[in-house]
Amino acid sequence: MNINSRAIQDSVEVLSNKKVGAYNHMVFAVGDMASHAKPGNFVAISVGGPSSSLILRRAFAIYRSSNRGAYGGTIELVVAAHGTGSKWLSERSVHERVDMVGPLGTAFGIPTEPVNALLVGGGYGSAPLFGLAEVLKARGCRVDMVLGASVAGKIYAPLEGKRSVNVMTLTTEDGSAGVKGRVTDVMPQIIERNQVEIIYSCGPMAMLEAVNQVAEGANVLHQCAVEESMACGIGVCMTCVVPMRDSAGVIKMQRSCIEGPVVDGSQVVWGSERKIAQGTWGAPQ
Amino acid sequence: MSEFQAFDFRTKFGSRYFPSPIFTASGCAGSGKELSQFFDLDELGAVVTKSISVKPRSGRPTPRMAETPSGMLNSIGLQGPGIDQFLEIDIPWLQSNGARVIVSISGETVEEYASLARKLRGINSLHGIEVNISCPNVENRGLVFACDPVASRAVIEAVRRNISGDYPIIAKLSPDVTDIVSIANEVVAAGADGLALINTVLGMVIDVDAKRPKLAGITGGLSGPAIRPIAVRAIYQVHKALPQIPILGMGGVTNGRDALEMIFAGASGVSVGTATFGNPSAVIKVKRELLEGLRSRGFNSLSEAIGVAHV
Numbered sequence: 001m002n003i004n005s006r007a008i009q010d011s012v013e014v015l016s017n018k019k020v021g022a023y024n025h026m027v028f029a030v031g032d033m034a035s036h037a038k039p040g041n042f043v044a045i046s047v048g049g050p051s052s053s054l055i056l057r058r059a060f061a062i063y064r065s066s067n068r069g070a071y072g073g074t075i076e077l078v079v080a081a082h083g084t085g086s087k088w089l090s091e092r093s094v095h096e097r098v099d100m101v102g103p104l105g106t107a108f109g110i111p112t113e114p115v116n117a118l119l120v121g122g123g124y125g126s127a128p129l130f131g132l133a134e135v136l137k138a139r140g141c142r143v144d145m146v147l148g149a150s151v152a153g154k155i156y157a158p159l160e161g162k163r164s165v166n167v168m169t170l171t172t173e174d175g176s177a178g179v180k181g182r183v184t185d186v187m188p189q190i191i192e193r194n195q196v197e198i199i200y201s202c203g204p205m206a207m208l209e210a211v212n213q214v215a216e217g218a219n220v221l222h223q224c225a226v227e228e229s230m231a232c233g234i235g236v237c238m239t240c241v242v243p244m245r246d247s248a249g250v251i252k253m254q255r256s257c258i259e260g261p262v263v264d265g266s267q268v269v270w271g272s273e274r275k276i277a278q279g280t281w282g283a284p285q
Numbered sequence: 286m287s288e289f290q291a292f293d294f295r296t297k298f299g300s301r302y303f304p305s306p307i308f309t310a311s312g313c314a315g316s317g318k319e320l321s322q323f324f325d326l327d328e329l330g331a332v333v334t335k336s337i338s339v340k341p342r343s344g345r346p347t348p349r350m351a352e353t354p355s356g357m358l359n360s361i362g363l364q365g366p367g368i369d370q371f372l373e374i375d376i377p378w379l380q381s382n383g384a385r386v387i388v389s390i391s392g393e394t395v396e397e398y399a400s401l402a403r404k405l406r407g408i409n410s411l412h413g414i415e416v417n418i419s420c421p422n423v424e425n426r427g428l429v430f431a432c433d434p435v436a437s438r439a440v441i442e443a444v445r446r447n448i449s450g451d452y453p454i455i456a457k458l459s460p461d462v463t464d465i466v467s468i469a470n471e472v473v474a475a476g477a478d479g480l481a482l483i484n485t486v487l488g489m490v491i492d493v494d495a496k497r498p499k500l501a502g503i504t505g506g507l508s509g510p511a512i513r514p515i516a517v518r519a520i521y522q523v524h525k526a527l528p529q530i531p532i533l534g535m536g537g538v539t540n541g542r543d544a545l546e547m548i549f550a551g552a553s554g555v556s557v558g559t560a561t562f563g564n565p566s567a568v569i570k571v572k573r574e575l576l577e578g579l580r581s582r583g584f585n586s587l588s589e590a591i592g593v594a595h596v
Contacts, residue, residue: 003318009565046563053355055509055539055563101565229350231357232562234322236315238335238361239350253343253364258319274501275346282341282367 003235003258006036009101014092015071022153023124024079024090025063033102034073037065039132040225040262043075043102044233047085056231058085059257061202062103063127064134075102078127078156104233106262108132108200108223114140115197118190118220119165120183120211121147122203123154128225129202130161137164144190145169148207152177184210191218198223201265205273212265222265228256243269243277251280292576293586296330296553298531299453299478301412303330303385303554306587307544307572310535310558311336311389311415311457311481312361317379323565327383328572330554333481333533334375336391336417339400341367345422346501351490356509356537357559358488360502362422363391368404380410387455389415390444398440402447413452415533416444416477419459419484421506431459431468431484438471445476455533457481460515466526479531481556482523483516508559513537517550524551524592539567541574548575548587549594 016027033043042061048054063076081090092098108128111117117136119129126147133143143164148171149155155170155177162168169186170178179186190196191214201211202225215222231237234257241253242260244267251269253276254260269277276283296306305328312335314320326332344364351358365371368390379386388411392398398416405414418440419431430436441456448454456472458465460483469480485506490499498504516536524532534552538544539560547555555575560567584590 003315004322007322009323054352055355055559056352056357057563099564228347231350231352231359231559232565234315234565235319236313237350237359237562238312238315238344238364239347239359241344241347241349241364273347276343280343282343282364284343 004104007101007104007234008033009099011097012100014094014096014098015074016094017090017092020158021156022080023156024081025158026077026079026089026092028075028077028098028100029071029073030075030100031073033100034065034075035067037062037075037103038107039128039135040105040107041103042105042233042261043077043100044104045089046099047088054085054088057101057233058089059230059233061128061225061261062131064131078124080124101234105257106260108262110135110139111141111198116142116194117144118187118194118196118199119143119145120187120199120201120203121145122183122207123149124156125203126156129200130158130164132200133161133164142166142194144194144196146171146183146186146190148172148183150174182210183207184214187211187214188218191220196220201225208265209270212268212270215265223262224265225261226256226263226268227261230257233257243272243280245269251277253280292580293588294576296531296587298413298455298533298553301453303412305330305572306548306554307568307575308333308387308533308554308556309561309568310556311417313558313561316375317382317384320561320565321382324569325383326379328569329384331385331387331412332379333387333415333556334389335365336363336389336420337365337368337371337401338363338391339368339397341365348499348501351499351505353488353490353507354511356507356511358490358500358505358507359485360422360500360505362502363420368401372404376408385412387411387413387415389417389457391417391420395439395443399443399447402444406448406451409451411452413455414444414448415455415457415481416441417457417484419457421459421461421485421487421504422502429459431457432462434468434471437468438475441472441475441477453478455479455481457484459484460512460519461487465519466522469523469527469530473527473530479533480523481533481535482519483512483536486512486515508537510537510539513543517546520547520550520552521594525595528592538571541571541578544571544575545578548590549592551592551595553591
């Protein structure tokens with residue numbers, strides 16, 4: 001079987017583009033691309049138009065996808081306009097088209113039995129967690145969510161997303177919303193109170209590492225969507241690697257676009273930025 | 286497909302013919318599997334594999350990438366499984382999926398190149414060997430063989446001795462030299478059948494907020510449209526000096542016009558690399574547009590267009 005055997009490259013139409021807090025919520029008419037999209041998957045979009053000096057695709061986690069509705073298949077994204085490429089995307093008007101490849105990457109594993117799940121998101125990293133919450137809720141899971149950011153305006157928590165969540169807890173570093181502090185400050189109580197059996201997380205690498213420490217301390221399974229700069233999103237450029245243990249325990253530089261973005265937190269060799277972790281397969285002698 | 290039959294799109298490196306002059310560039314096509322989701326690999330003249338080394342290599346730490354105006358810096362550092370696993374898994378998969386395969390090799394010593402060549406000897410189904418003597422992402426810049434005519438010659442001689450005349454040897458050169466023609470002369474004298482021009486250009490980006498180099502590897506190879514004029518210049522200079530030696534041109538080719546430019550400068554084939562990162566089907570787009578571009582300019586074959594910019 002091919003890698004990314006469900007991926008399609010297509011010119012897709014912007015159906016909607018709305019400002020939500022610090023972010024843009026965008027809906028695209030994507031046809032068949034939606035039918036295989038699962039929570040945790042991402043899409044890669046070319047930015048800047050045909051004469052742009054921006055030559056690399058930008059990866060966006062899928063916020064939600066739907067096969068049904070008046071426009072056929074749709075994929076929704078939450079775009080943070082913090083770079084030139086994402087700013088360009090956030091400025092697209094309804095009916096404009098963009099070149100999209102997707103769905104790409106691994107998805108969050110869904111338990112076969114109803115379990116107590118805790119979803120942890122940082123900033124707009126919360127986006128893929130709402131689609132995941134819907135799936136988990138439909139399976140009869142208890143779904144709690146913790147969303148954190150530096151300030152209130154950077155938390156993405158739309159009303160419709162909250163429907164599938166039992167209890168939502170917010171944390172901000174400046175105390176402008178919810179609990180003052182970080183997501184990891186409130187996680188231990190929630191894990192204990194709700195007898196959490198699995199943690200799902202998405203956000204900056206430093207946050208994922210901290211979440212993983214809490215998960216390991218509490219002996220709870222942890223799936224996280226890792227983040228490393230990508231040039232292609234389809235597995236050919238080898239820039240987005242993260243050191244991870246394979247099934248035999250060997251540390252390899254694995255692509256976050258193919259072997260990830262969703263990985264088991266215990267597989268990741270955390271804190272390895274700017275260095276090759278000791279014992280990595282093929283490390284310089 | 287009939288349009289391709291009417292136009293003679295074939296090209297030749299050494300003893301091998303290729304049905305189309307558009308190839309992938311080394312290190313820009315993964316294992317081939319990743320791109321086969323978007324088009325059939327037999328549409329390509331050949332797949333040039335990532336540069337493979339004797340032993341597994343982890344490559345460099347992250348961050349490995351920085352986007353630059355019309356380009357990107359990478360410092361992958363030749364991550365790969367080593368030649369044995371590569372021969373066991375990657376090559377058979379590519380060939381069973383219709384790809385013509387040019388294997389790119391990279392060593393840290395002349396002896397490593399010789400050893401890689403011995404591993405490849407006798408695999409007659411291969412279409413060529415690209416000898417990458419110019420990767421900028423090695424710990425010691427002194428190891429960039431292609432910056433030194435004597436070292437370049439030694440590597441190609443070692444490969445030639447160990448590979449016999451089975452299939453073409455294409456030497457991949459660096460633009461980071463004072464006189465690329467003198468390096469080209471040396472590797473051709475040593476037995477190279479063709480030249481791959483150009484590898485990435487050594488570059489650097491500083492993160493001004495962190496006040497340190499953006500890449501963990503400090504320096505990286507610049508690729509993309511930003512380096513295309515450098516590639517065209519190198520192809521033009523080398524074709525002028527060695528008109529009988531086929532050149533595989535590369536460096537920022539994104540569309541058919543860019544490929545035409547390289548053909549007119551003297552390339553017999555064109556590799557598409559970084560453009561694939563922005564567009565998974567870039568190689569097919571370049572191939573289609575090159576054919577249209579040649580036809581609309583009155584050519585009936587690729588060969589009659591090679592080097593026409595030389596006056």
